[in-house]
Amino acid sequence: MKRTLGTCYYPEHWPEEMWEADARRMVDAGLTWVRIGEFAWSKLEPSPGELSFDWLDRAIGVLGTAGLKVVLGTPTATPPIWLLKKHPDMVALDADGKARGFGSRRHYCFSHEGYRAECDRIVRLFAERYGANSHVGAWQTDNEYGCHDTTLSYSPAALAAFRAWLANRYGTIEALNRAWGNVFWSMEYGSFDDIGLPNLTVTEPNPSHMLAFRRFSSDQVASFNRQQVDIIRQHSSAPVSHNFMGRITEFDHFKVGDDLDIATWDSYPLGFLEDRVGADDAHQRSFARQGDPDFQAFHHDLYRSVGKGRWWVMEQQPGPVNWAPYNPAPLPGMMRLWAWEAYAHGAEAVCYFRWRQAPFAQEQMHAGMLRPDNADAPALIEARQVADELRGTSDVSVKQAPVALIFDYDADFAWATQPHGAGLNYFQVVFDAYRALRKLGLSVDILRAQTRDFSGYGIVAAPGMIYMPHDLKRALAEADAEIVLGPRSAARNADMVIPVPLPPDMPDLDVTVARVESTRPDMPMPLRGGGHFIGYREELEGSADVIFELEDGHPAVMCSDNLTYVGGWCDDAAWARLFKELCRKARIETMDLSGGVRCRDAGDLRIWTNYGAEAADTPAGRIAAAGVLFEEL
Ligand code: GAL
Secondary structure (H helix, E strand, C coil), X not given: CCCEEEEECCHHHCCHHHHHHHHHHXXXXXXXXXXXXCCCHHHHCCECCECCCHHHHHHHHHHHHCCCXXXXXXXXXXXXXXXXXXXXXXXXECCCCCECCCCCCCCCCCCCHHHHHHHHHHHHHHHHHHCCCCCEEEEECCCCCCXXXXXCCCCHXXXXXXXXXXXXXXXXXXXXXXXXXXXXXXXXXCCHHXXXXXXXXXXXXXXXXXXXXXXXXXXXXXXXXXXXHHHHHHHXXXXXXXXXXXXXXXXXXXXXXCCCCEEEEEECHHHHHHHCCCCCHHHHHHCCCCCCCCHHHHHHHHHHXXXXXXXXXXXXXXXXXXXXXXXXXXXXXXXXXXXXXXXXXXXXXXXXXXXXXXXXXXXXXXXXXXXXXXXXXXXXXXXXXXXXXXXXXXXXXXCCCCEEEECCHHHHHHHHHCCCCCCCCHHHHHHHHXXXXXXXXXCEEEECCCXXXXXXXXXXXXXXXXXXXXXHHHHHHXXXXXXXXXXXXXXXXXXXXXXXXXXXXXXXXXXXXEEEEECCCCCXXXXXXXXXXXXXXXXXXXXXXXXXXXXXXXXXXXXXXXXXXXXXXXXXXXXXXXXXXXXXHCXXXXXCCCCCEEEEEECCEEEEEECCCXXXXXXXXXXXXXXXXXXXX
């Protein structure tokens, strides 16, 4: 497959006279794709029913005629003001019951039927008008579901839909009361109409209630998206995508992905570093102009899985952004590196956000490929280099990795509902394990929780998966791979209740979690032989072999045949020790990578990237700071 480049463009922001020159310049730079349309509702329908699509017809024509392929976005992330006046209750309410206001974007509640009907209408207008347009090469639904904390809504519309969702799931109110343990604190309900949303309670709501609400909210995102996809597909055979984000875990991306042809995500490595990676100050300082060396790769692997193999970067950071706590400029070379890293993980396309920096409104401090005065910005220069390199490179292919990690959004909902200790969260557990594997030089596949066939993998890790259905436990126990479970794996049943027999209740593994505790993070619990548990540990009992022990003599990691259970929150050294040991058992070769050097195997190529600010040595030779190195295998 030919890997491609693209950009995000807003023709409605610029005089029409500029479009042709812009399009020519995009083609000259080697771009293939141009994404447009996703925020243009007020320009397409300035007042109810007054349609003004001619300009979009012309924009698509100009871009397409220049040789570009258009990704057409539906504009439902930005309902215009008249729509709010028509449906004043369409906005989401936050957990304090306050309405989210007009004046930015994403001011809608996924459950509002009136807004959904408006979305159907505008999406149908798009699909009917452009479904057969040969310049439209792909679609995008909405923009970044969940961005700006918009998945959970505590609105009356959400309440009504939640009650219906619960009635459908539990059948009778007695079944719900039993499943949630509502006898506790006299919380028993007489009917589904008694049930409220789990906000504004005096102290914490029942975790079963909260988890159900999170699952419901996730399903609302999936059904909102499906509604658009169904309409688009009636009129177009072009692939449909949605642009997901980094570390947004409030809805199940796999479920949304089931309705898409291509998963895309928006990658802002420097923007993410400060508040999404979960690293200390020293790490953030040393990667401030490069981004975390594993965070992008993790999402590349995640979205390859969400897209069932087909995925893109829809928005690639082009320079300083406007929205992070600090917004530094990338080191020269990073905008090229990020693109190559994405291709190494199988991206079909990388599109830079955005074409020209807008001198007005919220993102005036956000770089583009062009400056506001139309001069080339560094992103354009680096993108041109990538385009030249792509022309001279044979294809990058994807093959199964030797190790896999399961990522389960439902587990994230459960951890968020009941973290048990400050700072404990599911994403971090999985990401820490991922980083440890990458530092051993390994390529990693990320699998969804519904996977049952693990053939071909030497190691499969499912840390932190709080609810594990029995058939998953069985499939893992029977797999040939080394299996890693814990901490908190299988710690709750499907309704967020502690199961008896006590967890993990794993076939062929005699380990029982007898008690758990969370502690201050500055009370690390040393392991004999190196590494620590930090902030959380479990007391393990059973006849399985103790392979790691805490210094106080308690078992820390236990193992029986191919099944390993980790009874605490590992620091980097503990994960590294454990995975090294398991790789030895599974006969997987490892390396010891440090600093910002990482690699990924792509067919016959090993692609090395250096997120470090200094040149470094790799087994394949020296790699420049912010450099990429191609090794033939
Ligand atoms: C993304 C979003 C874009 C733009 C960009 C700025 O989250 O999809 O519309 O706002 O961030 O970095």
